[in-house]
Amino acid sequence: MNPIRILLVDDQTLLRDALEVILNLEDDFEVVGVASHAQEAYDLVKTLQPDLVLMDIKMPVMNGIEGTKKIKADFPSTLILILSTFAEEEDIVECLAHGATGYLLKDMHGDRLLNAIRDAANGQFILQGPIAAKLASRLFQMNQYASPIPNLHNVQVELTDREKEIASLIVKGYTNREIAKALFISEGTVRNYISTLYSKMGTSDRSKLLLFLKELGIKGE
CATH class of the missing domain: 1.10.10.10 (Winged helix-like DNA-binding domain superfamily/Winged helix DNA-binding domain)
Structure with missing residues (x-):
C-alpha cells in the first residue's frame, strides 16, 4: 500500500519541522514537501502532486483560505486539511466553502491528528468538536435567513x-x-x-x- 503523500504548509518553522518528523515516523505517511505560505504550496502542488495538503490559515504572502481556493480550483483531487490555531467562524466557513476536507486545531492530541489525516485520505469529512459546534452555530444563523432548520x-x-x-x-x-x-x-x-x-x-x-x-x-x- 502506497503511503499518503503530504505537503506541509505553515509559516512557523519549528512547528512545521516537528510535524514533518512526526508524520515521517508513520509507515503510511510520506512528507513530500514543505511550504511557508500558500502561494509556495500552490507551486509545490503542481510539481509534487501530493495526496493531501496540511494547511495553516494565517500566513504571509497568501493565506490558507486563498490557497485552498486556488489549489482546489486547479487541482480538485488534492485534499486540503486545515490545521490552525484559530477557530473563527468566518475562517471555518470560508475554508470549507472553498473545498477543504476538514478543519482541525493545533492543540489537538498527536494521535488524533494522525488518525484525522488517515480518515481524510479515506474520504471522510473531518471536524473537531469545537469546530463542528462553531460551524453548526453559523449554519443555524444562516438558515434563520434562508430555509429554517x-x-x-x-x-x-x-x-x-x-x-x-x-x-x-x-x-x-x-x-x-x-x-x-x-x-x-x-x-x-x-x-x-x-x-x-x-x-x-x-x-x-x-x-x-x-x-x-x-x-x-x-x-x-
Missing part, C-alpha cells in the same frame, strides 16, 4: 440506544474511526449506523446531522 422537538424521531450512543459521540466531534474504537465495533458498523441516522434525519450532510441531533437534545457527554 426543522424544529425536531415537534417531530417524532425514535433512536435506539446504540444510535443514541453514536449520536452522542458525533456531537462530541468523534470521527468514525474514533467512534468504532470507543464502542468496540467496526468502522463499517459505524457507517451503517450513521447512514440510518442520516435517513431518520432526512439529510446526507454531517454538519446538518449534527444540528439535528442537537435539536433533539443529544449531548456530547
Whole structure:
C-alpha cells in the first residue's frame, strides 16, 4: 500500500519541522514537501502532486483560505486539511466553502491528528468538536435567513440506544474511526449506523446531522 503523500504548509518553522518528523515516523505517511505560505504550496502542488495538503490559515504572502481556493480550483483531487490555531467562524466557513476536507486545531492530541489525516485520505469529512459546534452555530444563523432548520422537538424521531450512543459521540466531534474504537465495533458498523441516522434525519450532510441531533437534545457527554 502506497503511503499518503503530504505537503506541509505553515509559516512557523519549528512547528512545521516537528510535524514533518512526526508524520515521517508513520509507515503510511510520506512528507513530500514543505511550504511557508500558500502561494509556495500552490507551486509545490503542481510539481509534487501530493495526496493531501496540511494547511495553516494565517500566513504571509497568501493565506490558507486563498490557497485552498486556488489549489482546489486547479487541482480538485488534492485534499486540503486545515490545521490552525484559530477557530473563527468566518475562517471555518470560508475554508470549507472553498473545498477543504476538514478543519482541525493545533492543540489537538498527536494521535488524533494522525488518525484525522488517515480518515481524510479515506474520504471522510473531518471536524473537531469545537469546530463542528462553531460551524453548526453559523449554519443555524444562516438558515434563520434562508430555509429554517426543522424544529425536531415537534417531530417524532425514535433512536435506539446504540444510535443514541453514536449520536452522542458525533456531537462530541468523534470521527468514525474514533467512534468504532470507543464502542468496540467496526468502522463499517459505524457507517451503517450513521447512514440510518442520516435517513431518520432526512439529510446526507454531517454538519446538518449534527444540528439535528442537537435539536433533539443529544449531548456530547
